Amino acid sequence: MSKIYVLDTNVLLQDPYSIFSFEDNEVVIPAVVLEEVDSKKRYMDEIGRNARHVSRLIDGLRTAGKLHEKIPLENGGTVRIELNHRSFHDLQDIFVEKTNDNRILAVARNLSLEEQKKPNGKPVILVSKDALVRVKADALGLTAEDFLNDRVVDFEQIYTGYLIIFISLEKLKKFYETGEMPLSEIASHSFYPHQFLIMKDVMGSSASAIGIVDHRNKKVRKLALNQEHIWGIHPRNAQQTMAIELLLRKEIPLVTLIGKAGTGKTLLALAAGLMQTEDFHEYKKLLVARPIVPVGKDLGFLPGEKQEKLRPWMQPIYDNLEYLFNTKKPGELDAILAGMGSIEVEALTYIRGRSLPKQFIIIDEAQNLTKHEVKTIITRVGEGSKIVLMGDPEQIDHPYLDAYNNGLTYVVEKFKDQLIAGHVKLIKGERSGLARLAADLL
Structure with a gap:
């Protein structure tokens, strides 16, 4: 089933191309988001650059149709600027202030309520980089997600630059004597260029050595400088x-x-x-x-x-x-x-x-x-x-x-x-x- 994704301003300011990241689903940009993007266009930093880029991207979409209607995207999805569903009636007793964040929440909630009345209504998901907006959405019974498409890697899995390898004492002695060792004698998996290896005795003695991967020659060598x-x-x-x-x-x-x-x-x-x-x-x-x-x-x-x-x-x-x-x-x-x-x-x-x-x-x-x-x-x-x-x-x-x-x-x-x-x-x-x-x- 296709979904409706309502985008917060910070998603567009973080990644202007996020519009095209939701496959064959429907992307909705509330009108208040355009106002917030417009207010950032004059900034002379990365946020301002992204705001200007978003403006140009959305302006370019006008050639394919009217922005307040569904404009088809190359990935099979659609995008539209949401001018309606701005009513604050259902939120006024919960969030009194009519802030821009609350206006975006109102659009997502009203769209969700409308879809729930349909026989084959689509799920409505609010996408925001702001944790508190996601918390507010959850309190309203809305589904909210962080925008994860821009993540490079989970921080816990980030490359450390070194590995701890356990090898025999004989191989450790050979490494000390020759200053190098073929990578194939250490492990069967691949290594990165200039990756460090902390080699320890597999039997548990205190013997150890540090080497650096020579990727061209498929060897691990002693540190060249050792200052x-x-x-x-x-x-x-x-x-x-x-x-x-x-x-x-x-x-x-x-x-x-x-x-x-x-x-x-x-x-x-x-x-x-x-x-x-x-x-x-x-x-x-x-x-x-x-x-x-x-x-x-x-x-x-x-x-x-x-x-x-x-x-x-x-x-x-x-x-x-x-x-x-x-x-x-x-x-x-x-x-x-x-x-x-x-x-x-x-x-x-x-x-x-x-x-x-x-x-x-x-x-x-x-x-x-x-x-x-x-x-x-x-x-x-x-x-x-x-x-x-x-x-x-x-x-x-x-x-x-x-x-x-x-x-x-x-x-x-x-x-x-x-x-x-x-x-x-x-x-x-x-x-x-x-x-x-x-x-x-x-």
Whole structure:
């Protein structure tokens, strides 16, 4: 039986092509949704871009018929703008305020009541990214669903970048002696390029080794670099050792790091960038950027010039730089950075449209980027550059993103089988015992 899907505004603003994602069913867009989309068209961010794109898509549908009637889609379904069924009569005693969310609920409820009176009435389903709208719908007896078509992968199944393999002690000894081993001797299943293997003794002894997959030659090899420290930073666990390996290997121009707060993502990336920029001169500049997703007041409302406005959002980067440079006096870090000239800390807004050759680029808090934004950034990377994307998909401030559909998760899953990319999920917090416990318990 075909169904009627009523779309909330946030579904269209998250994915303009969501209209075409419901197969041979009927898609209904309440008139109030168009008003909300129209109010977002002037925004100069991803939401504004999607609002304009939705407007063009719907305008293009007019060539196939009248929007208030059913317009056929290529997938066999239909779409229409719902101008009727706006009556608030059945909701006025439950939700007094005539908010846009409640108007959308009213359309879905009235359509549902009408379909229930028909002999072969269709099920009406409200689709919304807003959890509270889905809760309200459930309270009204309406079926409500999240829009899941934009999910890359379940977060619990996200690629970690490493596997724990149990092998015989003889094979472990052979690996230590030769520094490599055919993958066929370890397991029969396939491996991803630059995937790390934590090999342990199958009999339970303390013997173990870490190797990295050489996908071209179908072997696992010892870590090529095995740095004891980078800019005074020593790896404290296996995952940090893996991260350093990826950060320092020039033949891997795309590195993604995922982990909770305090696992060392930012500190390791900055240390690796400083070493390769300042000591080895492999890159002309170290560029550090992060998206501005305000929790309180937006950037434009803060006093001061651009650098003064940026400082609150960039402070976590400066905190790590102060630790690496071992500064103790106020203003000392600013003097060091001004004297070096090869380190640039910038808001992500200001690197769009630029070409970035021969640079070590760090994008912090990448979980707050959309798929389109992360594509825009990676396509800016010039010849001889390396880009590091990192963040925690469980800590997202963007209103239309979650752990399943954000740009960082998207890149991890799309690039995991590419020879130019490497990934590690950092597990253990190393900031302090308190920070580690807070990350786990709170």
